[in-house]
Amino acid sequence: MAWNLNSDRPIYAQILEVIQLRIISGRYRPGEKIPSVRDLAAEAGVNPNTMQKALSELERNGLVETQRTSGRMVTEDMEMIQETRSKLAREQVSEFIDKMKELGFSKEEVVELLEKMGGEDA
Amino acid sequence: MNVLAEITNLTKIYDKNKMALDHMNLTIPRGKIIGLLGPNGSGKTTLIKLMNGLLEATEGEVLINGCRPGPETKSVISYLPERTYFQNNMKVSELISFFCDFYKDFRPERARQMLANLNINEDAKLKTLSKGTKEKVQLIMVMSREAQLYVLDEPIAGVDPAARDYILRTIITNYNENATVLLSTHLISDIEKVLDEVIFIRSGRVILQDTVENIREYRGKSVDAYFREVFAC
Numbered sequence A: 001m002a003w004n005l006n007s008d009r010p011i012y013a014q015i016l017e018v019i020q021l022r023i024i025s026g027r028y029r030p031g032e033k034i035p036s037v038r039d040l041a042a043e044a045g046v047n048p049n050t051m052q053k054a055l056s057e058l059e060r061n062g063l064v065e066t067q068r069t070s071g072r073m074v075t076e077d078m079e080m081i082q083e084t085r086s087k088l089a090r091e092q093v094s095e096f097i098d099k100m101k102e103l104g105f106s107k108e109e110v111v112e113l114l115e116k117m118g119g120e121d122a
Numbered sequence B: 001m002n003v004l005a006e007i008t009n010l011t012k013i014y015d016k017n018k019m020a021l022d023h024m025n026l027t028i029p030r031g032k033i034i035g036l037l038g039p040n041g042s043g044k045t046t047l048i049k050l051m052n053g054l055l056e057a058t059e060g061e062v063l064i065n066g067c068r069p070g071p072e073t074k075s076v077i078s079y080l081p082e083r084t085y086f087q088n089n090m091k092v093s094e095l096i097s098f099f100c101d102f103y104k105d106f107r108p109e110r111a112r113q114m115l116a117n118l119n120i121n122e123d124a125k126l127k128t129l130s131k132g133t134k135e136k137v138q139l140i141m142v143m144s145r146e147a148q149l150y151v152l153d154e155p156i157a158g159v160d161p162a163a164r165d166y167i168l169r170t171i172i173t174n175y176n177e178n179a180t181v182l183l184s185t186h187l188i189s190d191i192e193k194v195l196d197e198v199i200f201i202r203s204g205r206v207i208l209q210d211t212v213e214n215i216r217e218y219r220g221k222s223v224d225a226y227f228r229e230v231f232a233c
Helices: A011-024 A037-044 A048-060 A078-102 A107-121 B044-051 B071-076 B092-102 B108-117 B131-143 B161-174 B188-194 B212-219 B223-230
Strands: A064-067 A071-074 B003-015 B018-029 B033-037 B059-064 B077-080 B149-153 B180-184 B197-202 B205-211
Touching: A011 A048, A011 A078, A011 B212, A037 A048, A037 B161, A048 A064, A048 B212, A078 A107, B003 B044, B018 B044, B018 B059, B018 B180, B018 B205, B033 B044, B033 B188, B033 B223, B044 B059, B044 B149, B044 B180, B071 B077, B077 B131, B092 B108, B092 B131, B108 B131, B108 B161, B131 B149, B131 B161, B161 B188, B188 B223, B197 B212, B197 B223, B205 B212, B212 B223
Parallel strands: B033 B180, B033 B197, B077 B149, B149 B180
Antiparallel strands: A064 A071, B003 B018, B003 B059, B197 B205
Protein backbone atom coordinates (compact mmCIF):
# COMPACT_ATOMS: atom_id res chain seq x y z
CA MET A 1 0.00 0.00 0.00
CA ALA A 2 2.42 2.58 -1.20
CA TRP A 3 1.26 6.12 -1.84
CA ASN A 4 0.42 5.89 -5.51
CA LEU A 5 -1.13 9.29 -5.86
CA ASN A 6 -1.07 9.37 -9.62
CA SER A 7 -4.66 10.08 -10.39
CA ASP A 8 -5.93 13.55 -11.29
CA ARG A 9 -8.58 13.31 -8.56
CA PRO A 10 -8.24 15.44 -5.41
CA ILE A 11 -5.16 14.31 -3.50
CA TYR A 12 -6.89 14.11 -0.11
CA ALA A 13 -9.33 11.53 -1.53
CA GLN A 14 -6.47 9.36 -2.76
CA ILE A 15 -4.67 9.63 0.58
CA LEU A 16 -7.86 8.71 2.39
CA GLU A 17 -8.14 5.54 0.34
CA VAL A 18 -4.58 4.49 1.15
CA ILE A 19 -5.10 4.99 4.88
CA GLN A 20 -8.45 3.20 4.74
CA LEU A 21 -6.75 0.27 3.05
CA ARG A 22 -4.03 0.23 5.69
CA ILE A 23 -6.69 0.02 8.38
CA ILE A 24 -8.72 -2.69 6.67
CA SER A 25 -5.66 -4.78 5.92
CA GLY A 26 -4.49 -4.51 9.53
CA ARG A 27 -1.31 -2.58 8.80
CA TYR A 28 -2.75 -0.03 11.22
CA ARG A 29 -4.44 -2.19 13.87
CA PRO A 30 -7.61 -1.35 15.79
CA GLY A 31 -6.73 0.99 18.65
CA GLU A 32 -3.25 1.64 17.25
CA LYS A 33 -1.88 5.15 17.15
CA ILE A 34 -1.56 6.63 13.66
CA PRO A 35 1.65 8.51 12.77
CA SER A 36 1.49 12.30 13.03
CA VAL A 37 0.18 14.43 10.19
CA ARG A 38 3.66 15.74 9.49
CA ASP A 39 5.26 12.30 9.40
CA LEU A 40 2.56 10.92 7.16
CA ALA A 41 2.76 13.96 4.90
CA ALA A 42 6.53 13.51 4.56
CA GLU A 43 6.13 9.79 3.90
CA ALA A 44 3.53 10.40 1.20
CA GLY A 45 5.26 13.49 -0.18
CA VAL A 46 2.15 15.61 0.16
CA ASN A 47 1.20 18.91 1.69
CA PRO A 48 0.53 18.61 5.46
CA ASN A 49 -2.77 20.48 5.12
CA THR A 50 -3.92 17.93 2.56
CA MET A 51 -2.97 15.07 4.88
CA GLN A 52 -4.81 16.84 7.69
CA LYS A 53 -7.91 17.05 5.54
CA ALA A 54 -7.81 13.32 4.73
CA LEU A 55 -7.44 12.42 8.41
CA SER A 56 -10.26 14.75 9.45
CA GLU A 57 -12.47 13.09 6.89
CA LEU A 58 -11.59 9.64 8.26
CA GLU A 59 -12.37 10.98 11.71
CA ARG A 60 -15.71 12.26 10.54
CA ASN A 61 -16.71 8.84 9.22
CA GLY A 62 -15.48 7.18 12.42
CA LEU A 63 -12.64 4.99 11.19
CA VAL A 64 -10.17 7.18 13.07
CA GLU A 65 -10.61 8.72 16.50
CA THR A 66 -8.84 11.56 18.24
CA GLN A 67 -7.52 11.09 21.73
CA ARG A 68 -7.05 14.44 23.38
CA THR A 69 -3.61 13.60 24.69
CA SER A 70 -2.24 10.97 22.37
CA GLY A 71 -3.14 12.03 18.86
CA ARG A 72 -5.12 9.95 16.43
CA MET A 73 -5.79 6.25 16.61
CA VAL A 74 -7.63 3.63 14.59
CA THR A 75 -11.13 2.87 15.84
CA GLU A 76 -11.61 -0.26 17.94
CA ASP A 77 -15.07 -0.72 16.46
CA MET A 78 -14.49 -3.93 14.49
CA GLU A 79 -17.95 -3.76 13.00
CA MET A 80 -17.17 -0.43 11.42
CA ILE A 81 -13.91 -1.75 9.98
CA GLN A 82 -15.75 -4.77 8.54
CA GLU A 83 -18.43 -2.51 7.10
CA THR A 84 -15.84 -0.36 5.38
CA ARG A 85 -14.19 -3.48 4.03
CA SER A 86 -17.44 -4.78 2.51
CA LYS A 87 -18.25 -1.38 1.10
CA LEU A 88 -14.89 -1.18 -0.66
CA ALA A 89 -15.28 -4.74 -1.92
CA ARG A 90 -18.69 -3.91 -3.39
CA GLU A 91 -17.24 -0.87 -5.11
CA GLN A 92 -14.47 -2.98 -6.63
CA VAL A 93 -16.91 -5.62 -7.85
CA SER A 94 -19.30 -3.14 -9.37
CA GLU A 95 -16.41 -1.42 -11.17
CA PHE A 96 -15.31 -4.83 -12.43
CA ILE A 97 -18.80 -5.73 -13.64
CA ASP A 98 -19.06 -2.43 -15.51
CA LYS A 99 -15.80 -3.14 -17.28
CA MET A 100 -16.90 -6.67 -18.17
CA LYS A 101 -20.14 -5.28 -19.58
CA GLU A 102 -18.09 -2.99 -21.78
CA LEU A 103 -16.28 -6.07 -23.03
CA GLY A 104 -19.66 -7.59 -23.90
CA PHE A 105 -19.80 -10.23 -21.17
CA SER A 106 -23.13 -11.34 -19.75
CA LYS A 107 -23.56 -11.85 -16.01
CA GLU A 108 -23.51 -15.64 -16.53
CA GLU A 109 -20.31 -15.48 -18.53
CA VAL A 110 -18.68 -13.34 -15.84
CA VAL A 111 -19.66 -15.81 -13.11
CA GLU A 112 -18.43 -18.71 -15.22
CA LEU A 113 -15.09 -17.00 -15.86
CA LEU A 114 -14.67 -16.15 -12.17
CA GLU A 115 -15.31 -19.74 -11.15
CA LYS A 116 -12.92 -21.05 -13.75
CA MET A 117 -10.12 -18.62 -12.87
CA GLY A 118 -10.74 -18.93 -9.14
CA GLY A 119 -10.21 -22.65 -9.61
CA GLU A 120 -6.92 -22.07 -11.40
CA ASP A 121 -5.62 -19.88 -8.61
CA ALA A 122 -6.52 -22.35 -5.85
CA MET B 1 -7.29 35.40 6.38
CA ASN B 2 -3.91 35.94 7.93
CA VAL B 3 -2.00 37.98 5.35
CA LEU B 4 1.77 37.76 5.04
CA ALA B 5 2.34 39.73 1.86
CA GLU B 6 0.16 42.15 -0.03
CA ILE B 7 0.97 43.15 -3.56
CA THR B 8 -0.93 46.05 -4.98
CA ASN B 9 -0.94 47.40 -8.49
CA LEU B 10 2.63 46.25 -8.87
CA THR B 11 4.15 47.27 -12.17
CA LYS B 12 7.65 46.92 -13.52
CA ILE B 13 8.72 48.30 -16.86
CA TYR B 14 12.29 47.46 -17.87
CA ASP B 15 12.49 49.32 -21.15
CA LYS B 16 9.95 51.67 -22.53
CA ASN B 17 8.22 48.79 -24.27
CA LYS B 18 8.90 45.83 -21.96
CA MET B 19 6.29 45.58 -19.23
CA ALA B 20 7.29 42.64 -17.01
CA LEU B 21 4.61 43.18 -14.38
CA ASP B 22 1.35 44.81 -15.29
CA HIS B 23 -0.58 46.24 -12.30
CA MET B 24 -0.43 42.94 -10.44
CA ASN B 25 -2.55 42.36 -7.34
CA LEU B 26 -1.85 39.43 -5.09
CA THR B 27 -2.37 38.42 -1.48
CA ILE B 28 -0.08 35.83 0.06
CA PRO B 29 -1.40 34.16 3.21
CA ARG B 30 0.62 32.65 6.06
CA GLY B 31 1.13 28.95 6.58
CA LYS B 32 0.89 27.84 2.95
CA ILE B 33 3.11 26.27 0.33
CA ILE B 34 2.36 28.16 -2.85
CA GLY B 35 3.45 27.49 -6.40
CA LEU B 36 4.13 30.50 -8.63
CA LEU B 37 3.56 29.15 -12.11
CA GLY B 38 3.76 30.72 -15.51
CA PRO B 39 5.47 30.31 -18.86
CA ASN B 40 8.93 31.73 -19.57
CA GLY B 41 8.93 35.50 -19.44
CA SER B 42 5.62 35.77 -17.59
CA GLY B 43 7.13 37.82 -14.75
CA LYS B 44 7.83 35.23 -12.04
CA THR B 45 11.42 36.24 -11.36
CA THR B 46 10.62 39.94 -11.64
CA LEU B 47 7.93 39.54 -8.97
CA ILE B 48 10.33 37.59 -6.75
CA LYS B 49 13.07 40.20 -7.14
CA LEU B 50 10.66 43.00 -6.29
CA MET B 51 9.56 41.13 -3.15
CA ASN B 52 13.20 40.86 -2.15
CA GLY B 53 14.00 44.49 -2.78
CA LEU B 54 16.38 43.73 -5.63
CA LEU B 55 14.43 45.83 -8.10
CA GLU B 56 12.51 49.08 -7.79
CA ALA B 57 8.88 48.98 -8.82
CA THR B 58 7.79 51.34 -11.57
CA GLU B 59 4.42 51.62 -9.88
CA GLY B 60 2.50 49.99 -7.03
CA GLU B 61 3.92 48.31 -3.95
CA VAL B 62 4.85 45.15 -2.12
CA LEU B 63 4.16 44.97 1.62
CA ILE B 64 5.50 42.12 3.72
CA ASN B 65 4.16 42.15 7.26
CA GLY B 66 3.03 45.65 6.35
CA CYS B 67 6.58 46.80 5.46
CA ARG B 68 8.12 47.71 2.14
CA PRO B 69 11.14 45.59 1.17
CA GLY B 70 14.11 46.63 3.33
CA PRO B 71 16.14 45.38 6.29
CA GLU B 72 13.05 44.28 8.27
CA THR B 73 11.62 42.24 5.43
CA LYS B 74 14.99 40.75 4.53
CA SER B 75 15.32 39.44 8.07
CA VAL B 76 12.08 37.45 7.68
CA ILE B 77 12.43 36.34 4.04
CA SER B 78 14.72 33.50 3.06
CA TYR B 79 15.43 33.85 -0.63
CA LEU B 80 16.79 31.33 -3.08
CA PRO B 81 17.82 33.16 -6.25
CA GLU B 82 17.69 31.66 -9.69
CA ARG B 83 21.48 31.51 -9.84
CA THR B 84 24.03 30.68 -7.19
CA TYR B 85 25.92 33.64 -5.81
CA PHE B 86 28.44 31.93 -3.54
CA GLN B 87 32.18 32.46 -3.68
CA ASN B 88 33.55 29.43 -5.44
CA ASN B 89 36.68 29.13 -3.31
CA MET B 90 34.65 28.92 -0.10
CA LYS B 91 34.21 25.62 1.68
CA VAL B 92 30.74 24.41 2.58
CA SER B 93 31.65 24.78 6.27
CA GLU B 94 32.68 28.41 5.69
CA LEU B 95 29.37 29.02 4.02
CA ILE B 96 27.65 27.81 7.18
CA SER B 97 29.52 30.30 9.35
CA PHE B 98 28.86 32.98 6.74
CA PHE B 99 25.12 32.34 7.05
CA CYS B 100 25.39 32.30 10.87
CA ASP B 101 26.91 35.79 10.70
CA PHE B 102 24.33 37.13 8.29
CA TYR B 103 21.10 35.69 9.64
CA LYS B 104 20.25 35.31 13.28
CA ASP B 105 17.48 32.84 12.40
CA PHE B 106 19.96 30.48 10.69
CA ARG B 107 20.12 27.00 12.27
CA PRO B 108 23.55 25.50 11.47
CA GLU B 109 22.70 22.12 13.03
CA ARG B 110 19.77 21.78 10.66
CA ALA B 111 22.00 22.59 7.67
CA ARG B 112 24.62 20.07 8.81
CA GLN B 113 21.99 17.37 9.18
CA MET B 114 20.67 17.93 5.66
CA LEU B 115 24.19 18.06 4.19
CA ALA B 116 24.92 14.72 5.87
CA ASN B 117 21.67 13.22 4.57
CA LEU B 118 22.64 14.17 1.03
CA ASN B 119 26.24 13.00 1.53
CA ILE B 120 27.72 16.43 0.92
CA ASN B 121 31.13 16.90 2.48
CA GLU B 122 31.43 20.10 4.54
CA ASP B 123 35.13 20.34 3.82
CA ALA B 124 34.60 20.44 0.07
CA LYS B 125 35.20 23.69 -1.74
CA LEU B 126 32.21 24.90 -3.69
CA LYS B 127 34.13 24.94 -6.97
CA THR B 128 34.69 21.18 -6.66
CA LEU B 129 30.96 20.48 -6.46
CA SER B 130 28.77 19.68 -9.43
CA LYS B 131 26.16 22.18 -10.53
CA GLY B 132 23.37 20.08 -9.02
CA THR B 133 25.20 19.66 -5.71
CA LYS B 134 25.84 23.40 -5.52
CA GLU B 135 22.13 23.97 -5.98
CA LYS B 136 21.39 21.51 -3.20
CA VAL B 137 23.83 23.30 -0.87
CA GLN B 138 22.22 26.63 -1.62
CA LEU B 139 18.73 25.30 -1.00
CA ILE B 140 19.86 23.70 2.27
CA MET B 141 21.22 27.06 3.42
CA VAL B 142 17.99 28.82 2.54
CA MET B 143 15.77 26.19 4.18
CA SER B 144 17.89 26.19 7.35
CA ARG B 145 16.68 29.63 8.31
CA GLU B 146 13.62 30.01 10.46
CA ALA B 147 12.05 32.55 8.18
CA GLN B 148 8.44 33.63 7.83
CA LEU B 149 8.57 33.56 4.06
CA TYR B 150 10.73 31.32 1.90
CA VAL B 151 10.93 32.57 -1.66
CA LEU B 152 12.43 29.93 -3.90
CA ASP B 153 13.09 30.75 -7.54
CA GLU B 154 13.22 27.44 -9.45
CA PRO B 155 14.48 25.39 -6.50
CA ILE B 156 14.48 21.94 -8.05
CA ALA B 157 15.24 22.52 -11.71
CA GLY B 158 18.87 21.42 -11.63
CA VAL B 159 18.76 18.46 -9.28
CA ASP B 160 18.14 14.78 -9.93
CA PRO B 161 14.72 13.23 -9.19
CA ALA B 162 15.84 11.43 -6.01
CA ALA B 163 17.29 14.59 -4.52
CA ARG B 164 14.18 16.42 -5.69
CA ASP B 165 12.05 14.10 -3.56
CA TYR B 166 14.35 14.65 -0.60
CA ILE B 167 14.18 18.41 -1.05
CA LEU B 168 10.40 18.41 -1.27
CA ARG B 169 10.19 16.28 1.88
CA THR B 170 12.57 18.74 3.52
CA ILE B 171 10.29 21.60 2.62
CA ILE B 172 7.29 19.74 4.04
CA THR B 173 8.96 18.79 7.30
CA ASN B 174 11.02 21.90 7.93
CA TYR B 175 8.78 24.81 7.42
CA ASN B 176 6.78 25.86 10.43
CA GLU B 177 3.04 26.21 10.38
CA ASN B 178 3.03 30.01 10.29
CA ALA B 179 5.59 30.28 7.54
CA THR B 180 4.84 30.39 3.84
CA VAL B 181 6.87 28.92 1.03
CA LEU B 182 6.47 30.61 -2.34
CA LEU B 183 8.23 28.74 -5.11
CA SER B 184 8.39 29.22 -8.82
CA THR B 185 8.82 26.23 -11.08
CA HIS B 186 8.15 24.67 -14.43
CA LEU B 187 8.19 21.16 -12.98
CA ILE B 188 4.59 21.20 -11.88
CA SER B 189 3.88 17.50 -11.84
CA ASP B 190 6.81 16.89 -9.47
CA ILE B 191 5.70 19.52 -7.07
CA GLU B 192 1.95 19.89 -7.11
CA LYS B 193 1.30 17.36 -4.35
CA VAL B 194 3.19 19.47 -1.85
CA LEU B 195 1.42 22.70 -2.75
CA ASP B 196 -1.59 24.22 -1.03
CA GLU B 197 -2.19 26.83 -3.67
CA VAL B 198 -1.06 27.81 -7.08
CA ILE B 199 -0.80 31.20 -8.72
CA PHE B 200 -0.83 31.27 -12.52
CA ILE B 201 0.71 34.35 -14.04
CA ARG B 202 0.75 35.45 -17.63
CA SER B 203 2.19 38.63 -19.11
CA GLY B 204 2.76 40.11 -15.68
CA ARG B 205 -0.77 39.53 -14.40
CA VAL B 206 -2.31 36.99 -12.06
CA ILE B 207 -4.82 34.96 -14.02
CA LEU B 208 -5.64 32.39 -11.34
CA GLN B 209 -5.08 31.83 -7.64
CA ASP B 210 -6.67 28.68 -6.27
CA THR B 211 -5.98 25.57 -4.22
CA VAL B 212 -4.60 22.45 -5.87
CA GLU B 213 -7.53 20.46 -4.52
CA ASN B 214 -10.09 22.87 -5.97
CA ILE B 215 -8.51 22.65 -9.39
CA ARG B 216 -8.57 18.86 -9.24
CA GLU B 217 -12.09 18.75 -7.85
CA TYR B 218 -13.76 21.27 -10.14
CA ARG B 219 -11.69 21.08 -13.30
CA GLY B 220 -11.25 17.32 -13.05
CA LYS B 221 -7.56 17.48 -13.85
CA SER B 222 -4.20 17.86 -12.22
CA VAL B 223 -2.62 21.30 -11.98
CA ASP B 224 -0.03 20.13 -14.49
CA ALA B 225 -2.71 19.19 -17.02
CA TYR B 226 -4.65 22.37 -16.33
CA PHE B 227 -1.52 24.51 -16.77
CA ARG B 228 -0.88 22.88 -20.14
CA GLU B 229 -4.42 23.67 -21.17
CA VAL B 230 -4.37 27.29 -20.01
CA PHE B 231 -0.96 28.05 -21.46
CA ALA B 232 -1.23 25.95 -24.62
CA CYS B 233 0.92 27.45 -27.37
